[in-house]
Amino acid sequence: MVPSAMLAMTVDTAARRLVPQQRPVPAPGEHELLVRVRACGVCRTDLHIIDSELAPHRSGVVPGHEVVGEVVSLGASSKRFTVGQRVGIPWLGGACGACPFCALQRENLCDHPVFTGYDRDGGYAEYATADERFCFALPGAHDDAHAAPLLCAGLIGYRAWRLSGEAAPRRLGLYGFGAAAHIVCQIAVAQGQQVFAFTRAGDQAGQDFARSLGAVWAGSSQDALPCPLDAALIFAPAGELVPAALAATRKGGTVVCAGIHMSPIPSFDYQLLWGERVLTSVANLTRADGDNFFRAIDGLALRTHVQTFALRDANRAVQALRTGAINGAAVLLP
Ligand SMILES: [Zn+2]
Ligand SMILES: [Zn+2]
Numbered sequence: 001m002v003p004s005a006m007l008a009m010t011v012d013t014a015a016r017r018l019v020p021q022q023r024p025v026p027a028p029g030e031h032e033l034l035v036r037v038r039a040c041g042v043c044r045t046d047l048h049i050i051d052s053e054l055a056p057h058r059s060g061v062v063p064g065h066e067v068v069g070e071v072v073s074l075g076a077s078s079k080r081f082t083v084g085q086r087v088g089i090p091w092l093g094g095a096c097g098a099c100p101f102c103a104l105q106r107e108n109l110c111d112h113p114v115f116t117g118y119d120r121d122g123g124y125a126e127y128a129t130a131d132e133r134f135c136f137a138l139p140g141a142h143d144d145a146h147a148a149p150l151l152c153a154g155l156i157g158y159r160a161w162r163l164s165g166e167a168a169p170r171r172l173g174l175y176g177f178g179a180a181a182h183i184v185c186q187i188a189v190a191q192g193q194q195v196f197a198f199t200r201a202g203d204q205a206g207q208d209f210a211r212s213l214g215a216v217w218a219g220s221s222q223d224a225l226p227c228p229l230d231a232a233l234i235f236a237p238a239g240e241l242v243p244a245a246l247a248a249t250r251k252g253g254t255v256v257c258a259g260i261h262m263s264p265i266p267s268f269d270y271q272l273l274w275g276e277r278v279l280t281s282v283a284n285l286t287r288a289d290g291d292n293f294f295r296a297i298d299g300l301a302l303r304t305h306v307q308t309f310a311l312r313d314a315n316r317a318v319q320a321l322r323t324g325a326i327n328g329a330a331v332l333l334p
Helices: 044-050 144-151 153-162 179-190 204-212 241-248 287-297 311-322
Strands: 005-012 017-024 032-042 067-074 086-089 092-094 127-131 171-175 194-199 217-220 229-234 249-257 278-281 306-310 329-333
Touching (some): 005 311, 017 311, 032 086, 032 144, 032 306, 032 311, 044 311, 086 144, 144 153, 144 287, 144 306, 144 329, 153 179, 153 229, 153 287, 171 179, 171 241, 179 194, 179 204, 194 204, 204 217, 229 241, 241 249, 306 311, 311 329
Parallel strands (some): 171 194, 171 229, 306 329
Antiparallel strands (some): 005 017, 067 086
């Protein structure tokens, strides 16, 4: 039985906090699913929304776009999933299908996107609705809590990794060794790449964690590297890492900024870009990224490291992520 009311943690941007609210359980629209949330990952993007570093799109929104749940009811035209099935709800909750970017299979750049936990309510709640056309069936290898970080950290990390160069680079730098990097690290190591992990200075636990996942080197961005990188992915929202990563990358290498928000990038000497280095960003995801990602990790002994919190303790989880106290990913359990 689906109850009529649920607990939802909603954003209070003035207080930069989440506030618990009792809300009616939503009904699924035409192409939607009603999902009982079983786990929801805490992504750095949620912090940017709570802290208004991203312009608010909806007041009192329920964040959360790494949602693992069970389908409890279907909208009138929903056919992709069945009641009882486990599904994942990602950041891209809708795309218009008609703009030039959608027409070019670049729905991640859609002119009229709908983002989960930003434009529409997400998974920091006991129930959520989602457009089934943007949901994923989830592989069985991961339980609910361990599957949650795959839906953004994994998927967008994977998209960033794929943009890191045509020929798979041999030496890959990962700046900011959090939820995304700890997944990408395992994929890269499985592909025979050497991973160089960069954490905050003095973060011994983070560096040990990176080495435990196969990184050949771990240190801070101020430490001298034994050799230049072929490519680098920047997951930390710190603009000063852009010139640092370019300086660490060889001629012709690629530096990918994978976050949705970054502090200003300090000006830097053209020599750092010269030599056909490529600097790019990654925005959002496409459904094809999801399909490719879940195919790529099928058969890989990929392990996500999670720290779980009760839904009601979402502010504690958010604060832990803010201060860098999480190794791996924070996940809320309703
Ligand atoms: Zn579009
Ligand atoms: Zn995210």
